[in-house]
Amino acid sequence: MIKKQLIMEKALELFAKQGFEATSVQQITEHCGISKGAFYLSFKSKDELILALINHFMMQFISEIDYIVRNTNDDKELLYKFYYATFDSFHKHSDFAKILMKEQGQSINKELILKMHYYDRLFETVILSMIERLYGKEVKQTKYDLIYCIKGFMNTYSTLFLFSNVPLDVNKLSKSLVEKTNLLARHTTVPFISQELFQMFNHPMNEEGTKKEQILEIMEQKIKEMVEPIEKESLILLKEQLLEPTLSPAIVKGLLENIRNHPHCKWISYLLRGYFKL
């Protein structure tokens, strides 16, 4: 298990520098100081490795941003916090962000493309819920355009500081983008992306409906692995709540809070927040 993490860390560095295709398993194992055979004890294939990396970081990223959007009460702060957290995350995990940019749309692996689409959709959902909350009916016609504008901002500005070695002021950048986003939200009158168009783009959303049964499966897996008592009990209680709702919303929310910051529970926490509508 610890070996798996080592491989993921070292591979991340190489992928960010050279790209996925251009990095051989040989190189990865050398960089880890292990043998080639040892690699295949942890991962069935090179593809499984990149998939694990994508999953690991995207789950972390999405759940982090989603938590911020759900738990920032002050509307005035929300957009700033959203941008700040996004760029801060890109900055902290810049190697992963680089891979994301490089492998964008690329990748021969079909499963990977689907996964990327899936996370992209999730992220769009988070943005959309934020926009709807902040601007309400004001952006009824233009909210889908706003999503793409926000994504466009994130894309260009990320590329900028990921691929040049210029130190960046996340605070200043976020403030600047908050102003731009507000401007567009409040004054745009000519929409391009209608709801129909938006749904057409997002058609293959099916991938992992993440229904009750799937959440249960993931939870059982984690409960087995978990050693910390508080987190473990919280997980068990939440699992029971999932099977048969008996606890009050306050208790459920508290239990979620217990597991939220455990590195292995962020994703479960995100799924449950969605399921319990908290």
Add this chain to the structure above:
Amino acid sequence: MIKKQLIMEKALELFAKQGFEATSVQQITEHCGISKGAFYLSFKSKDELILALINHFMMQFISEIDYIVRNTNDDKELLYKFYYATFDSFHKHSDFAKILMKEQGQSINKELILKMHYYDRLFETVILSMIERLYGKEVKQTKYDLIYCIKGFMNTYSTLFLFSNVPLDVNKLSKSLVEKTNLLARHTTVPFISQELFQMFNHPMNEEGTKKEQILEIMEQKIKEMVEPIEKESLILLKEQLLEPTLSPAIVKGLLENIRNHPHCKWISYLLRGYFKL
């Protein structure tokens, strides 16, 4: 020479579908109905092919947009025409645009990365000159941000219609982006990218200063190849003008107009417009 074009066309299709790395020379030659050896009669290597493709399309694209920006007199139309031409070009050459998106930042080839950066800088220059003309001192503090916003819009909206099979209304999209750009230009007060920052990003601009001597070299090459009498004479006169300015601006402009629409002269025409400041 005609073989070269065939290879470029067929390779473009495959690269757009599968990516550059994932496409073998074997596949390209099979798709062309020629032998592997024949490929190497036209191109020294696979890298030379992708470089030729990038050069071919980027020259065409940049010079087209530059011409529009320089020759649209009505400021009210300019931004619309800019967006329209951009998306129209992406649409017409969607296979190339796909490659551009996929190979973005990627690519092991150093020469290619430099070339891409170079064209990126040229495109930014065109955008900047347009912004300065349209908004003047109004955007003194925010013009560099505006460049990246425009590029961000282009990026997200292109991805959208390049990788989903939804038919697009370029007219509507352009109008929508014109409004957004105007909003940002007129009301943004919080800049993020200062002039210093902008220059830091663009540091390695050196690549092909495209000075007089280089233009001359390209011209001599083209003069030899050219068969059409009017274009040929225009080129010869322009070459003389480059060596020793004797003609009036009106005549020079007319000569440029003569060659502008010849598929092989667009790039020269662009370089000369810059050199003669027309």
Add this chain to the structure above:
DNA sequence: TTGACAAATGACTCGTTAGTCATTATTATA
């Protein structure tokens, strides 16, 4: 028809890579 020249071919070389598996080293258990 012939011979000289150019165009085109594809079998071949050489390097590289993902993935396997018989063998060896390490650790746990009795």
Add this chain to the structure above:
DNA sequence: TATAATAATGACTAACGAGTCATTTGTCAA
């Protein structure tokens, strides 16, 4: 200490791809 179980190794295979070059095919002038 002996034995079993598990972890780790790296030489090996099979496949593929870029680029080469001896040979064949086509063209055209004499």
